[in-house]
Amino acid sequence: MRHILTLNSGSSSLKFALYPLEGAASLDTLTPRYRGKYAGLNGGTPRLTLRDGEGQAVDTDTAALPEKLDLPGALERLLHWLDAFSDLSLAVVGHRVVHGGRDYHRPVTLTSEITAELKELEPLAPLHQPFCLAPVDPLAERYPELPQVACFDTAFHAEQPEVARQFALPREMTARGLIRYGFHGLSYDYINRVLPESLGEAPGERVIVAHLGNGSSLCAIHKGTSVASTMGFTAMEGMPMGTRSGRLDPGLVLHLIQQEGMSAEEVSEMLYKRSGLLGVSGISGDMRELLESPAPEAREAVDLYAYRAVREIGSLASALGGLDQLVFTAGIGEGAGPVREAICRGCEWLGIELDADANRRDARRISTAESRVGAWVIPTDEERMIAWYSARVAGLA
Structure with a gap:
């Protein structure tokens, strides 16, 4: 049976999913056979989690993992595991690629030339782009005839108006590509496509999606098209995040x-890895730990996070000329009820009336029936989006 393999590679993890090609006709019918994640790569304690298509945990011999494991080693173990299936062959591999620059606005089949161009964008996303592209060459060497597709996190925002993308910099800087790109586009693309069915009604023309996780951003969507987002030239701008600062005064x-007297490298390391929730709290960059902590510093970090989200929602609502729906997604958005409550309370002026009981239950709709603006919790699925695009780009669906 032919399958689609999706890869989402990071600095310390390798997420993967396996989809039977026969289900690629639509997002609805595209269901995973397996989803998994190697974590603790490149210096941590290696761990492997694996779930079947029903979401049930599959036993893995984590004890058999070496004490140290890097990304190439995790990829090799994954491919060795796949080779053991007698009923499985790969039809296409889809990669999440964080940055497509100014030239790549839709998924593309990777060639050596395109891969080289994407590697040139690594300075724009130094914590993501090198790792996103790392599996491409090893896979090409091992399976030279296997198509590989790049799906870009920046692509969903490519149709934003120029005024939303431009910095007030000298024109020659703008011409060189120093503009706002926006990220988390695969997540926003997925939510945008499933929104009418998830709501059970037409969503209206003005939607804000809050992708709140270890990396957090928000996006204003007008009639299905991104018109503004909180992330910009890099994935550091906008909201405070797990370890990233978010927007700062330059x-x-x-x-x-x-x-x-700090060097550029020291400033970069601080802003990317020691700021955000971790920096403010001094405890953790994990929202779950902060919500459980009695420390006032933890409360301060959570309050700042929610405050900044409310500020960003107000800005995006002005870009939309109002608001019809607010959607929460990703780890914090889907699982942190107290954070959603604080954000919705701060947005009551927009017409959001929170249903506190529904919010505590992580219900799909968390606004009251009388609320002028709907508030929703909808799980995102970037891997499914990658699989869907990859099958189409490769001419398999």
Whole structure:
């Protein structure tokens, strides 16, 4: 049986999913045979989690993993596991690629030339792009005839109006590609496609989706098209995140370098890895731990996160000219009821009336029937989006 393999590679993890090709006719019929994740790569404690298509855990011999495991090693183990299936062959591999730059606005079949061009974008997403592309060459060497497809997190935002993408920089800088790109596009694309069915009604023209996880952003969608988003030139802008600072005064960065004597590398490491929820709380970048902690610093970090989300929603609502629906998704958005409550309470002026009981139950609709603006919790599925696109780009569906 032919399958679609999706890969989402990060600095410390490798997420994968396996979809039977026969289900690729639509998003609805595309269901996974397996989903899994290698975690603790590149210096941590390696772990493997695996679930079947019903979401049930599959036994894995985690004890057999080496004490240290890097991304190439995890990929090799994954491919060895797949080779053991007598009824399985790969039809296409789909990769989540964070940055498509100015030239790649839709999924593409990877060639050596395109892969080289995408590697040139690594300085724009240094914590993501190198790892997204790392499996491409090993797979090409092992399966030279196997098509590989790149699906871009920036593509969903490519139709934003120029005024939403431009920085107030000298024109030659803009011409060189120093613009707002936006990220988490595969997640927004998926939510946008399933929204009418999930709501059971027409969603209206003005929707804000809050992708709140270890990386957090929000997107304003008008008539199905992204018109503004909180992330910009890099995946650091906008909301505070697990370890990323979110939006800062550029003058603060200059101060750190010129007055505090920090190098550019030290500032980058601090803003990407030691800021956000972790930096404010001094405890953890994991929202679950902060919500359970009695420490006032944890409360301060959660409050700042919710406050900034409310501020961003107000900005995006102005870009939309109002708001019809607010959708929460990703790990925090789907699982942190207290955070959703704080955000919805801060958006009552927009017409959101929270159903507190529904919110505590993580119900799909968390606004009251009388609320002028609907508030919803809808799980995202970036892997399914990658699989769906990959089958089409490869001419298999």
